[in-house]
Amino acid sequence: MRHRQAIALLALVGFFVALYLWFYKIGLAGELKCGTGGCETVQTSPWAQLLGVPVAFYGVVGYAVLLAVALVGLQPSRLGRRGPTLVLAGLATAGFALTLWLTYLELFVIHAICRWCVGSALVMTGIWGVAVHALKREWGVGSGP
């Protein structure tokens, strides 16, 4: 139960970070509050879009889905079920992989660091860590015979 609560809280934080970056991308947020020019550099680069959609929007949807699955998994009728844990681990792994790719782009292609993106990356890493830990405990994945 605890891991689903932790994921729900982290996903909500990530959701707001992604929502802010998406609002910026579609022109609703004015100037990006960043402290350095890194956020602007990253967010206005060609890599801030994926298949014609702002990357931040994928974050908004991804965190919202993680939050929804975690909350569904916290319903009394589903607390003992392992399915939500598996779904959370799958979603978190996909999100974590995307995070790794985006961080690579920031460091080695765009050569700029966006603090909000780093914040989102930390949140997603936290979600992934919790989800994988829960998966190991509930399913015995990776724990051997």
Added chain:
Amino acid sequence: MSRFYLALGGLAVAGAVVLFLLIRQPAGAARAARDAPVAVVDDDFRGYTLGSDAAPVEVTEYSDFECPFCASFAAVQMPTIKQQLIATGKARWRYRDFPLPSHQYSRFAAHAAQCAGEQGKFWEMHDQLFYNHSWAQTGKNPAGLFRDFARAAGVDPARYDACMDSGRYAARIEFSRQEGDQRLVDGTPTFFVNGERLRSTSYGSDVFKHIVDSLAARRK
């Protein structure tokens, strides 16, 4: 369990408040400078160019003066591109405005460059705006600074002021942006080489040199 939902609700409220504070626009920001004009007119202008009309390759750049990535490209990559490709007659460079909606002073800067262009100093103003890019980080109204840039670019200040006051190039800038939309430009800078969109993980001068050289070799 109820403590968890209390924490989640508190976090949701706090997040919404912080988000509201972050996106709140400062009062009195130069709205007129950043808003798109109502009427868009095609005046047959298709961007300032650098290089020979006889160059076998044309690169069209859709760019935004407030975009840091564009500034970095202009300051770091363009000098080499000018030297190796434009000055040698291998390529011609075309600049098109694509002001992003998230930028407060993009249109204003684009207009300043057009007003300098009116006096034959577009590229000088282009360099001023990109080489001294700290104006884009402050969020302050850059009108005075742009005037200094214009003067440094060799522009007559009185004519520049009259041009800026008239806003006569706002429709041209919007036309360029809409043209970018039609070509599915979704970020800046975006490049087209002989009409084909360039898709690369890097926009270094070496990438352009490789493409221009291979296109030129194909034409021989």
